[in-house]
Amino acid sequence: MMEQINFFPLWLSLKTAGISTVIVFFTGILFSYFIVRRDFWGKSVVEAIFLLPLVLPPTVVGFGLLYLFGKNGIIGRFLNDYFEFQIVFTWYGAVIASIVVSFPLMYQSATAAFKQYDRNLEKAALTMGKSRWVVFWTVSFPLAWPGLLAGLVLAFARGLGEFGATLMLAGYIPNVTDTIPLAIYFAVESGKMDEAKFWVGIIVALGFFAILWLNWWSARNMTKHRR
Amino acid sequence: MLTVHIKKRLSHFMLNVQFTIKKEIAVLFGPSGSGKTTILNCIAGLSKMNDGCIKLNDRILNQNGKVLIPVQERKIGYLFQDYALFPHKTVWENIVYGMKQEKFTRNLVDELNLTHLLNQYPHEISGGEKQRTALIRALATEPEILLLDEPFSALDAKTKQTSYEQLLRMQKRWKIPIILVTHNLEEVNLLADKVFYIENGVLVEN
Numbered sequence: 001m002m003e004q005i006n007f008f009p010l011w012l013s014l015k016t017a018g019i020s021t022v023i024v025f026f027t028g029i030l031f032s033y034f035i036v037r038r039d040f041w042g043k044s045v046v047e048a049i050f051l052l053p054l055v056l057p058p059t060v061v062g063f064g065l066l067y068l069f070g071k072n073g074i075i076g077r078f079l080n081d082y083f084e085f086q087i088v089f090t091w092y093g094a095v096i097a098s099i100v101v102s103f104p105l106m107y108q109s110a111t112a113a114f115k116q117y118d119r120n121l122e123k124a125a126l127t128m129g130k131s132r133w134v135v136f137w138t139v140s141f142p143l144a145w146p147g148l149l150a151g152l153v154l155a156f157a158r159g160l161g162e163f164g165a166t167l168m169l170a171g172y173i174p175n176v177t178d179t180i181p182l183a184i185y186f187a188v189e190s191g192k193m194d195e196a197k198f199w200v201g202i203i204v205a206l207g208f209f210a211i212l213w214l215n216w217w218s219a220r221n222m223t224k225h226r227r
Numbered sequence: 228m229l230t231v232h233i234k235k236r237l238s239h240f241m242l243n244v245q246f247t248i249k250k251e252i253a254v255l256f257g258p259s260g261s262g263k264t265t266i267l268n269c270i271a272g273l274s275k276m277n278d279g280c281i282k283l284n285d286r287i288l289n290q291n292g293k294v295l296i297p298v299q300e301r302k303i304g305y306l307f308q309d310y311a312l313f314p315h316k317t318v319w320e321n322i323v324y325g326m327k328q329e330k331f332t333r334n335l336v337d338e339l340n341l342t343h344l345l346n347q348y349p350h351e352i353s354g355g356e357k358q359r360t361a362l363i364r365a366l367a368t369e370p371e372i373l374l375l376d377e378p379f380s381a382l383d384a385k386t387k388q389t390s391y392e393q394l395l396r397m398q399k400r401w402k403i404p405i406i407l408v409t410h411n412l413e414e415v416n417l418l419a420d421k422v423f424y425i426e427n428g429v430l431v432e433n
Contacts, residue, residue: 117314118309121313123271123298123311124311127271127303127304127305128365129299130325138324143314
């Protein structure tokens with residue numbers, strides 16, 4: 001059976017989830033730090049928009065993305081006209097779908113992480129003459145790191161498992177846009193149950209070990225820097 | 228010398244204080260929630276004010292309420308009530324965070340008897356040791372003023388006595404303005420060169 005399996009979906013899934021996780025990690029930190037530290041008019045609305053993909057059906061997210069990035073969409077047309085670059089039916093579409101659905105998880109974890117330590121620690125660092133940038137990397141980031149790492153793992157796992165929005169935006173093109181969840185669906189559709197079982201096993205194993213490792217790491221670090 | 232005039236709207240009252248202190252220990256004394264910590268935060272540049280002026284030696288820190296010199300450049304040593312030691316850094320890493328000169332800092336560490344604790348983390352040391360670590364960390368930046376926000380409140384009676392003596396010794400040698408926030412009358416009697424009694428945001432004649 002193994003000879004018949006095309007491993008492209010595994011590499012594509014790792015590539016799209018990997019790229020989206022890196023992007024989501026930094027944007028999630030940036031936005032959550034800003035939102036936690038600043039009060040401004042309409043803050044609740046902005047937060048609700050950030051978390052919306054968490055509660056919307058993936059097909060709705062996919063529809064919205066198609067609306068934006070499709071050939072006649074606002075962003076899609078701009079990219080096509082000026083850069084001859086297309087998002088729909090390419091693996092870039094899978095990355096964008098993955099970013100949108102995993103962002104709320106990273107954002108939520110990062111927000112909780114930046115709220116859980118005493119703000120006076122940052123203030124103390126500022127009084128010692130350090131710039132906000134230095135204070136962020138030497139105080140805020142290390143103290144929030146366990147929560148940020150949890151967000152990173154959750155975002156990666158979510159990105160890896162993304163199906164609905166990916167199908168709407170990137171479609172199913174074998175050896176181009178077939179991530180593991182898509183490969184499972186179309187393997188079942190065409191009666192290739194062995195292939196479907198194989199990919200299900202891979203996804204379950206990846207998710208399971210990600211959570212197992214995270215729990216082990218958290219338990220180890222919680223005892224190291226107790227306050 | 229520190230000249231302070233702060234006007235700041237707080238949730239229940241208007242903070243409106245004006246005072247000057249020289250190279251001495253000034254105690255801000257009064258009930259909880261009367262605006263004492265807010266005054267320290269305004270001097271440190273951590274809180275905005277609506278109006279007023281703060282001048283430290285020849286530098287104007289705030290004018291007409293606006294921040295002229297940001298917190299990082301104020302040369303202020305601030306000891307927070309809970310000490311605000313970085314939990315992920317050792318005692319020594321905490322101390323050197325804003326350190327100017329290592330030799331001078333090492334002398335302070337010796338003098339305040341912290342040498343044997345330098346590799347410990349804050350959660351591994353006692354309240355008195357945390358307080359000394361925070362004091363050295365603030366002094367290691369070689370500040371022009373020291374702000375102390377109830378630094379003795381979490382200490383036992385014996386440690387408090389030692390800490391009082393250390394503070395008086397430091398002040399004698401250092402000769403910078405020190406503002407101590409407290410609601411402990413014993414600290415007022417033992418440490419204060421000058422006392423400001425504050426209630427509902429205004430200074431009350433004592």
